[in-house]
Amino acid sequence: MLGLVCDTVVLALLVTWLQGGEPEWLKLGLVAFGMAVVNLVIVLLLGGFLGIFVLVPIVIVDGFILMLFCSLTIKQAAVAVAILLAYQLVFQLAITKLFAVPQAEAMVAAVRSVWC
Numbered sequence: 732m733l734g735l736v737c738d739t740v741v742l743a744l745l746v747t748w749l750q751g752g753e754p755e756w757l758k759l760g761l762v763a764f765g766m767a768v769v770n771l772v773i774v775l776l777l778g779g780f781l782g783i784f785v786l787v788p789i790v791i792v793d794g795f796i797l798m799l800f801c802s803l804t805i806k807q808a809a810v811a812v813a814i815l816l817a818y819q820l821v822f823q824l825a826i827t828k829l830f831a832v833p834q835a836e837a838m839v840a841a842v843r844s845v846w847c
Contacts, residue, residue: 733826734767734819734822734823734826735763735764735767737822738763738766738767738815738818738819739756739759739760739763739764741814741815741818742759742762742763742766742811742815743756743759745810745811745814745815746759746797746801746803746811749803749807749810749811750801750802750803750807758800758801759801762796762797762800762801765796765800766792766793766796769792769793769796770789770792770793773785773788773789773792774789786816789816790812790813790816793808793812793815793816794808794809794811794812795808797811797812
């Protein structure tokens with residue numbers, strides 16, 4: 732949920748930066764939610780077959796969604812999708828590092844030393 736809220740804010744900033752004007756929060760919130768749902772479906776359907784190359788259909792569909800609903804050109808959509816995916820990667824890494832529990836890593840190492 733936190734990721735969806737942050738994605739909406741970043742998407743609004745990107746669209747505002749690329750287009751100018753005031754962000755339409757409701758529309759951008761729905762676009763961010765739609766992109767999240769579509770990306771989840773793509774990963775679930777194609778993730779096992781394509782691996783890391785699953786990013787190709789995600790980039791294409793996200794760019795199309797931004798062009799359709801946010802009236803961006805193809806260049807603007809490509810820039811927005813690239814920055815948004817880079818942001819999502821950094822966000823996931825930060826959340827993983829932030830909520831990592833050192834005791835859990837020590838317990839996993841202890842269990843591995845006993846069983847291996």
